[in-house]
Amino acid sequence: xxxxxxxxxxxxxxxxxxxxxxxxxxxxxxxxxxxxxxxxxxxxxxxxxxxxxxxxxxxxxxxxxxxxxxxxxxxxxxxxxxxxxxxxxxxxxxxxxxxxxxxxxxxxxxxxxxxxxxxxxxxxxxxxxxxxxxxxxxxxxxxxxxxxxxxxxxxxxxxxxxxxxxxxxxxxxxxxxxxxxxxxxxxxxxxxxxxxxxxxxxxxxxxxxxxxxxxxxxxxxxxxxxxxxxxxxxxxxxxxxxxxxxxxxxxxxxxxxxxxxxxxxxxxxxxxxxxxxxxxxxxxxxxxxxxxxxxxxxxxxxxxxxxxx
Numbered sequence: 001x002x003x004x005x006x007x008x009x010x011x012x013x014x015x016x017x018x019x020x021x022x023x024x025x026x027x028x029x030x031x032x033x034x035x036x037x038x039x040x041x042x043x044x045x046x047x048x049x050x051x052x053x054x055x056x057x058x059x060x061x062x063x064x065x066x067x068x069x070x071x072x073x074x075x076x077x078x079x080x081x082x083x084x085x086x087x088x089x090x091x092x093x094x095x096x097x098x099x100x101x102x103x104x105x106x107x108x109x110x111x112x113x114x115x116x117x118x119x120x121x122x123x124x125x126x127x128x129x130x131x132x133x134x135x136x137x138x139x140x141x142x143x144x145x146x147x148x149x150x151x152x153x154x155x156x157x158x159x160x161x162x163x164x165x166x167x168x169x170x171x172x173x174x175x176x177x178x179x180x181x182x183x184x185x186x187x188x189x190x191x192x193x194x195x196x197x198x199x200x201x202x203x204x205x206x207x208x209x210x211x212x213x214x215x216x217x218x219x220x221x222x223x224x225x226x227x228x229x230x231x232x233x234x235x236x237x238x239x240x241x242x243x244x245x246x247x248x249x250x251x252x253x254x255x256x257x258x259x260x261x262x263x264x265x266x267x268x269x270x271x272x273x274x275x276x277x278x279x280x281x282x283x284x285x286x287x288x289x290x291x292x293x294x295x296x297x298x299x300x301x302x303x304x305x306x307x308x309x
Contacts, residue, residue, distance in 0.1 A: 011064030084140035165238035169215030206246030
């Protein structure tokens with residue numbers, strides 16, 4: 001992408017989008033097109049097509065999405081499938097109609113089968129059953145990948161897809177009902193510390209394993225692919241290492257400074273037992289994450305204290 005290119009970044013106020021925006025600005029990309037939900041409703045096809053016809057962006061980064069943790073996915077399945085399908089369908093189709101040079105679609109590691117071999121390769125997509133708690137969201141994201149591939153094959157477009165592992169960092173959602181694991185643990189253990197609770201209860205057994213990528217590294221991966229990748233196959237982005245949620249809670253406990261006891265409630269679901277991505281494809285291209293897990297937790301907690309508390 002040329003530094004003078006017009007780039008439409010959707011979802012620029014969210015976790016990933018806000019960090020991509022900062023990265024673009026630091027790299028000298030000054031011609032960004034940014035619209036809030038109030039300015040452009042991506043659920044409305046006519047509005048989206050009118051926007052693309054007027055602005056004519058050269059590049060599109062599709063970071064807008066309805067996202068959430070296990071509780072949110074399990075309680076709002078209709079919103080998760082409808083809103084994500086509509087957002088990505090409207091943007092991808094309008095990008096094709098207006099002649100966008102290149103589009104990056106942000107997927108999710110939940111697209112892969114619940115019991116996929118570990119680490120998970122990109123080719124395992126559609127090779128088994130999905131995790132039930134986030135199946136509607138996963139199906140929407142799979143549809144986005146397949147739509148990009150179909151448009152590339154039929155229309156010769158350059159639409160690429162990135163599949164990040166679990167993300168965390170500045171501007172995350174720390175609401176205990178709708179947040180993902182990392183943000184929820186930080187918020188919960190901070191609350192326990194402030195209230196002087198002798199113990200705090202966490203969902204599940206603590207044995208399920210997850211991989212975590214600091215969101216600034218994710219932003220870097222997105223722009224790396226925009227400038228270095230032309231294929232139709234999705235590309236995993238992660239760190240190549242996972243950790244049990246029990247171990248993770250202990251790391252967060254140390255950073256937060258909580259001195260109480262952590263107890264796991266086995267009644268609640270663990271979700272997918274393990275989710276570790278195979279990052280061979282992006283590693284061979286020359287990209288690697290830079291932020292350690294402990295440093296990422298520290299930076300995220302620092303942001304939480306300065307912006308949420």
